[in-house]
Amino acid sequence: MNKLPSLKNLYYLVQLHREQNFNRAAKACHVSQSTLSSGIQNLEEQLGGQLIERDHKSFMFTALGEDVVGRSRHLLAEVQEMTELARSAGEPMAGTIRLGCIPTIAPFLLNRVVKETQAQFPEMSLLLREDTTESLISALGSGELDLLLLALPVDTSGFHSMSVGIDPFKLVAHKDQTLDSEDLEYEEFPDQSIFLLQREHCITGHAISACDLKNSAKINPFAATSLHTLVQMVDSKLGTTFLPQMAIDAGILNGTELNEYQPKGTAPYREIGLVWRQTSSRLRTFRTLGQMIQGLLPPKER
Incomplete structure (x- = not known):
C-alpha cells in the first residue's frame, strides 16, 4: 500500500x-x-x-x-x-463536546447549560464557541464543532436538528413612555422608533416575523450589534425594542428604567434548537443533551 x-x-x-x-x-x-x-x-x-x-x-x-x-x-x-x-469507551455522556452558540443565546443560557451538564454528566466536558449562525453552520460542516445551539428556523440542509424549547419576545420601553399594555398597536408608534439588531443576527428576522412587524417604516435604520446596546438605546429614551425572555430573566434590564410588555397577538417567540451533522455517531449523546436543555426552557405548544 x-x-x-x-x-x-x-x-x-x-x-x-x-x-x-x-x-x-x-x-x-x-x-x-x-x-x-x-x-x-x-x-x-x-x-x-x-x-x-x-x-x-x-x-x-x-x-x-x-x-x-x-x-x-x-x-x-x-x-x-x-x-x-474511543475516549468515552462507549459511554455516550462522557468525553468532550465542542458546542457553538449564537450571541443572543450564549450569555443568557450557556452558563445554565454548563452547570446542568456538570451536575448530570460529570464525565462530559463542553468546549464553547460564540459566533454568528452562518459562521457556526460553516464550522459544523467543516468538523470544527460537534453541536450547535441556535434559534430556529435556519437552513439546516445536510444536518439534523432538535427543538429544545421556546424563548418568548417582550416589547421593552422606557417607563416614561406611555403605552397601553392591553392595546399595543405598532402602527401608532412613531416612524423609526423601533430598534433592532443588525441583519446578520438572526434574532432580528425572528422578532420581525414573530411580532408581526409589517410596517418597515417603524424600524430605525440604525442597527445595534448586541442586545446590551439595544437596552442602552431604549434606556436613553430613543425608542422601543423587542428582547428575548431569557435575556430579561438573566437580568439584562437590571439598573435600567425600562418596562416590559407583552406584544400584541398570539404570544410571539423564537424556537431554540440543537443542530448536528447527519453523519455524526453521537446521536444518543446529542438527544440526551437536548432533553436536558428542554428542562431549562419553556416548552413549545403543540
Missing part, C-alpha cells in the same frame, strides 16, 4: 485555507511557519499534485487543493468523532 497522507499535514492544509495566511495558520497549528510549509509540500509530493500556487508575495489554492481541503475537513471531523467515541 502506498504511504498515506498524514492527518497532521491535512490539518495544516485546512488551517491554511481557513486563515489564508501562512503565519496565522502556523500559529493556529502551534508550529513554526517553516514546519507548516514543509508539511504542505510533503502532502503535495504524496498526492502527486499541486495544491497551492505560490509566488514571493501571495498564494492561491488550485482546484485540486480546494477539493482536498473539502475532503480533509470531513475526514478530520470523522477522526475527531472516532477519537471521542
Whole structure:
C-alpha cells in the first residue's frame, strides 16, 4: 500500500485555507511557519499534485487543493468523532463536546447549560464557541464543532436538528413612555422608533416575523450589534425594542428604567434548537443533551 497522507499535514492544509495566511495558520497549528510549509509540500509530493500556487508575495489554492481541503475537513471531523467515541469507551455522556452558540443565546443560557451538564454528566466536558449562525453552520460542516445551539428556523440542509424549547419576545420601553399594555398597536408608534439588531443576527428576522412587524417604516435604520446596546438605546429614551425572555430573566434590564410588555397577538417567540451533522455517531449523546436543555426552557405548544 502506498504511504498515506498524514492527518497532521491535512490539518495544516485546512488551517491554511481557513486563515489564508501562512503565519496565522502556523500559529493556529502551534508550529513554526517553516514546519507548516514543509508539511504542505510533503502532502503535495504524496498526492502527486499541486495544491497551492505560490509566488514571493501571495498564494492561491488550485482546484485540486480546494477539493482536498473539502475532503480533509470531513475526514478530520470523522477522526475527531472516532477519537471521542474511543475516549468515552462507549459511554455516550462522557468525553468532550465542542458546542457553538449564537450571541443572543450564549450569555443568557450557556452558563445554565454548563452547570446542568456538570451536575448530570460529570464525565462530559463542553468546549464553547460564540459566533454568528452562518459562521457556526460553516464550522459544523467543516468538523470544527460537534453541536450547535441556535434559534430556529435556519437552513439546516445536510444536518439534523432538535427543538429544545421556546424563548418568548417582550416589547421593552422606557417607563416614561406611555403605552397601553392591553392595546399595543405598532402602527401608532412613531416612524423609526423601533430598534433592532443588525441583519446578520438572526434574532432580528425572528422578532420581525414573530411580532408581526409589517410596517418597515417603524424600524430605525440604525442597527445595534448586541442586545446590551439595544437596552442602552431604549434606556436613553430613543425608542422601543423587542428582547428575548431569557435575556430579561438573566437580568439584562437590571439598573435600567425600562418596562416590559407583552406584544400584541398570539404570544410571539423564537424556537431554540440543537443542530448536528447527519453523519455524526453521537446521536444518543446529542438527544440526551437536548432533553436536558428542554428542562431549562419553556416548552413549545403543540
